[in-house]
Amino acid sequence: MSEPIGKTRWAIAEGYIPGYSHGKAPELSSHETFCILNASDRAAQIGVTIYYTDREPVGPYRVTVPARRTRHVRFNDLSDPQPIPRDTPYASVIESDVPIVVQHTRLDSRQADLALLSTVAYAAE
Amino acid sequence: MSEPIGKTRWAIAEGYIPGYSHGKAPELSSHETFCILNASDRAAQIGVTIYYTDREPVGPYRVTVPARRTRHVRFNDLSDPQPIPRDTPYASVIESDVPIVVQHTRLDSRQADLALLSTVAYAAE
Amino acid sequence: MSEPIGKTRWAIAEGYIPGYSHGKAPELSSHETFCILNASDRAAQIGVTIYYTDREPVGPYRVTVPARRTRHVRFNDLSDPQPIPRDTPYASVIESDVPIVVQHTRLDSRQADLALLSTVAYAAE
Amino acid sequence: MSEPIGKTRWAIAEGYIPGYSHGKAPELSSHETFCILNASDRAAQIGVTIYYTDREPVGPYRVTVPARRTRHVRFNDLSDPQPIPRDTPYASVIESDVPIVVQHTRLDSRQADLALLSTVAYAAE
Numbered sequence A, B, C, D: 001m002s003e004p005i006g007k008t009r010w011a012i013a014e015g016y017i018p019g020y021s022h023g024k025a026p027e028l029s030s031h032e033t034f035c036i037l038n039a040s041d042r043a044a045q046i047g048v049t050i051y052y053t054d055r056e057p058v059g060p061y062r063v064t065v066p067a068r069r070t071r072h073v074r075f076n077d078l079s080d081p082q083p084i085p086r087d088t089p090y091a092s093v094i095e096s097d098v099p100i101v102v103q104h105t106r107l108d109s110r111q112a113d114l115a116l117l118s119t120v121a122y123a124a125e
Helices: none
Strands: A007-012 A031-038 A044-052 A058-065 A069-074 A090-108 A115-120 B007-012 B031-038 B044-052 B058-065 B069-074 B090-108 B115-120 C007-012 C031-038 C044-052 C058-065 C069-074 C090-108 C115-120 D007-012 D031-038 D044-051 D058-065 D069-074 D091-108 D115-120
Touching: A007 B090, A031 A044, A031 A058, A031 D091, A058 A069, A090 B031, A090 B115, A090 D007, A090 D115, A115 B090, A115 C115, A115 D091, B007 C090, B031 B044, B031 B058, B058 B069, B090 C031, B090 C115, B115 C090, B115 D115, C007 D091, C031 C044, C031 C058, C058 C069, C090 D031, C090 D115, C115 D091, D031 D044, D031 D058, D058 D069
Parallel strands: A044 B069, A115 B115, A115 D115, B044 C069, B115 C115, C044 D069, C115 D115
Antiparallel strands: A007 A090, A031 A069, A031 A090, A044 A058, A044 A090, A090 A115, B007 B090, B031 B069, B031 B090, B044 B058, B044 B090, B090 B115, C007 C090, C031 C069, C031 C090, C044 C058, C044 C090, C090 C115, D007 D091, D031 D069, D031 D091, D044 D058, D044 D091, D091 D115
16 A cells, blocks of 8 residues: 555544443444554554543543554543543544544444444544 | 644534434434534634525524533524524534534434434535 | 635435335435535535436536525435436535535435434535 | 546445344345445546454455446445455455545444444545
């Protein structure tokens, strides 16, 4: 591949982990994910910062994605420095030392049948 | 953070607040949201203009997002200068005095189980 | 507003009008929409071309959006030069003489509860 | 049309084919699609590379889209050099010798009523 695809700074303005679920865990649990593609030939050292409505940002949460790999990380699973509370609006900024591509997805299974949303995140220029 | 992430003018061409809902209010009420991330170190003074099919635009609606904060604003809750009617197509332009990131989400609970859509808004260059 | 927001050429690579529906027509009928925002001070003369898998493109379909207005047009309702068949993959290119913003949405009500998708369309540079 | 619309390198960081389905096959089977629009006057020779979490990328999968045509390709149907496993996170890079537009869609029918997501893919500059 000619040059790595992607950017090094991304933002997701929407964020909300529904507080309950229907269906088999973990695949049908309500969750929110940021999917990272690192198509480059170097491991990506990534820092995620979480923004809230009424308090200072928390982070960085550290994530590594090896060269030529994808990782789909559930915001639900972030724990260090602290978990993200459920039923709470948040946003995120994702910064990497190599170009990556970021996509945001939510599965909401609060009612009997699940709903999905997804969008490519916003890439800073 | 090196420089603020985002742009100062955004547009959402889709807009529609479903007129009824199933499920517990307010979290499962049908609603449409614009999520704002202000990752900068200055408060963002934001003006929202609503466009309709058959009459002049209405606005600006004023929203403030403090430095390093996110706000997820329901179009349902905008009231000054006037509420947005339900079951009516609209669109919006969102202008800020500092760079922000905007994402658009709808939760539609008109039928027994909810549906979701989301997309990063269109950023003017 | 300083200058008109948007671009003059847009593309939607996904297109599919489900062939049947549950729920009250027309709002809960399965449909696919392109939402146009014309925030400029001039009427937009728009031409839509529909691309298929196995035959030549059809169009342009003509749409006008007055200055400072939005129109949410159902692909289901396009009829001149010919309707778009149901249950058939298609794609579209939307060209305007003034800058516009385009968003693509589908409501699928083939099963008991509806599903939604939406994305800002691709803007040519 | 003045010049071909689109880009030649695209990425989709999200990828997941649900492992089971409700409803009539094939249209209501759980599936994931990349929709390609080739609005140019030359056939597009396309190579798709699939990235995984824990092994080297697989590909290219070869796809041709004739001039002035669209193709909506299910990731489910890719078989050469090897099928994509179900219930497994992946990502993709799509490269073409002529400009194309790419949109990503999933239909998830694991529960009684389907869910949808869609986004324009990320276009490399």
